[in-house]
Amino acid sequence: MKEPIRKxxxxxxxxxxxxxxxxxxxxxxxxxxxxxxxxxxxxxxLTFTVLLSAYLSWICLTQWKLEEEEQKEEV
Known part of the structure; x- marks a missing residue:
């Protein structure tokens, strides 16, 4: 389980x-x-707002891994 809050x-x-x-x-x-x-x-x-949105999206997609995803793969 990876949570970005710890990085x-x-x-x-x-x-x-x-x-x-x-x-x-x-x-x-x-x-x-x-x-x-x-x-x-x-x-x-405006540029920094768009940059923040892209950054947060990237974090959610690549840095966050939940146990539920692993459990789905096992089933």
Whole structure:
């Protein structure tokens, strides 16, 4: 049985993605670059949100192994 909650690298990568999704690191009070009618911070936040979704999907598909699957194979 494998559970991703016990792997520290999974939590570290998730923390990095979550911190990246909130662009607090942009300078205060600047309008910034506008791409496609939206400020750059919107695109950064959207990119990290999609990245988080893909990462969590990958974790569920490859890093999580339940006993039920093994029991199905035995039967």
């Amino acid at each position: 520290k690298w999974i939590w570290f990568v998730m923390l990095v993605i979550l911190l990246g999704s909130v662009p607090f690191y942009f300078p205060v009070g600047t309008i910034g670059v506008v791409i496609g009618g939206f400020p750059l911070w919107v695109w950064v936040s």
